[in-house]
Amino acid sequence: MRASLIQIAVDPDEPVDSRRTRVAELVREERGAADLVVLPELWPTGAFAYESFAAESEPLRGPTYEAMAAAARDAEVWLHAGSVVEAVGGALYNTSLVFSPRGELAASYRKIHRFGFDKGEAVMMAAGEELVTVEVPGQLTLGVATCYDLRFPELFRGLVEAGAEAFVVPAGWPERRRTHWTLLARARAVENQAYVLACGTAGTHAGVEQAGHSIVVDPWGEVLAEAGPDEEVLRVTLDPAKVTTTRDQFPALKDRVLGVARPERG
Numbered sequence: 001m002r003a004s005l006i007q008i009a010v011d012p013d014e015p016v017d018s019r020r021t022r023v024a025e026l027v028r029e030e031r032g033a034a035d036l037v038v039l040p041e042l043w044p045t046g047a048f049a050y051e052s053f054a055a056e057s058e059p060l061r062g063p064t065y066e067a068m069a070a071a072a073r074d075a076e077v078w079l080h081a082g083s084v085v086e087a088v089g090g091a092l093y094n095t096s097l098v099f100s101p102r103g104e105l106a107a108s109y110r111k112i113h114r115f116g117f118d119k120g121e122a123v124m125m126a127a128g129e130e131l132v133t134v135e136v137p138g139q140l141t142l143g144v145a146t147c148y149d150l151r152f153p154e155l156f157r158g159l160v161e162a163g164a165e166a167f168v169v170p171a172g173w174p175e176r177r178r179t180h181w182t183l184l185a186r187a188r189a190v191e192n193q194a195y196v197l198a199c200g201t202a203g204t205h206a207g208v209e210q211a212g213h214s215i216v217v218d219p220w221g222e223v224l225a226e227a228g229p230d231e232e233v234l235r236v237t238l239d240p241a242k243v244t245t246t247r248d249q250f251p252a253l254k255d256r257v258l259g260v261a262r263p264e265r266g
C-alpha cells in the first residue's frame with residue numbers, strides 16, 4: 001500500500017478558503033502515486049488557533065468535507081482528510097474525516113482525548129466516545145486516532161482489539177515536545193505490532209511552533225520515513241503482510257492479559 005502524508009504548513013496569513021483549495025490540489029497531485037493520502041489535525045484553522053475554532057467550525061458535511069470528498073474522488077485515493085472543527089448543535093468536536101476513492105465518507109472520528117488541560121480544546125470541545133476503524137479492502141485495516149490520543153496506549157490497544165493493523169494519527173504537535181512525538185509513535189507501533197502513520201503540521205500558528213517531522217513506523221518499530229520541519233509530502237510503501245508476519249513470529253499480543261490494568265480501590 002502506497003501512502004502519502006502531506007505535512008501542511010499552517011500559516012495564519014493564508015485564508016482558510018485558500019488553504020482548503022491548495023490542500024485539495026496537493027491531494028490531487030497524489031493521483032497514481034498513492035493508495036492512501038493522510039492530512040494533519042485541524043489544518044484548516046491550526047490546532048492551537050482556539051480563537052477561531054467557533055468562527056471556522058463547520059457541519060460534518062461542510063466546506064472541508066465537500067473539498068476533500070472531491071479531491072479523494074479525483075485522485076482515486078483513500079483519504080484521511082485530517083480533522084475539522086465540527087459544529088453539532090451547540091457543541092464543537094475535533095472530527096476526522098476518512099473518504100473512499102469514490103469520494104464517499106468511509107468514517108468519521110471525534111477525538112476522544114482533548115488537549116489543553118484547563119484551557120483551549122479541553123474546555124472548548126466535547127469529547128468523542130467511539131473507537132473507529134476503517135478497512136481498506138485488500139490492504140490494511142486502519143485504526144484512527146488524533147494527536148494527543150497518541151499518549152493513551154489503551155485507546156490503541158482497543159483499536160487493535162477492533163482489528164486495526166495500521167494507526168493513522170493526524171496531529172498538530174508542537175516542536176517543544178517533538179521527542180515525545182517520535183518516541184510515542186514508535187512505542188504505539190512496537191506494543192501493538194502495527195504500522196503508525198503520524199502526520200503533523202509545519203509552520204507556526206497562534207504562537208506555537210509546530211514540530212513537522214511526520215513519521216511512518218513499521219510493526220517492528222523501525223522508522224520507514226520521517227519528514228523535516230517544513231511543508232513536505234512524505235511517501236512510503238507499506239507491506240500489509242508485515243503485520244501478520246511480525247505478529248506470528250513474535251506473538252506478544254497473544255500474551256496480553258485482559259482486565260489486569262485497574263487495581264481494586266480500597
Ligand SMILES: O=C(O)CCC(=O)C(=O)O
Pocket residue numbers: 047114115146147148149151172173174177180
Ligand atoms: O500531547 C502533546 O504534547 C500535544 C498534543 C496536542 O498538541 C494536541 O492534541 O493538539
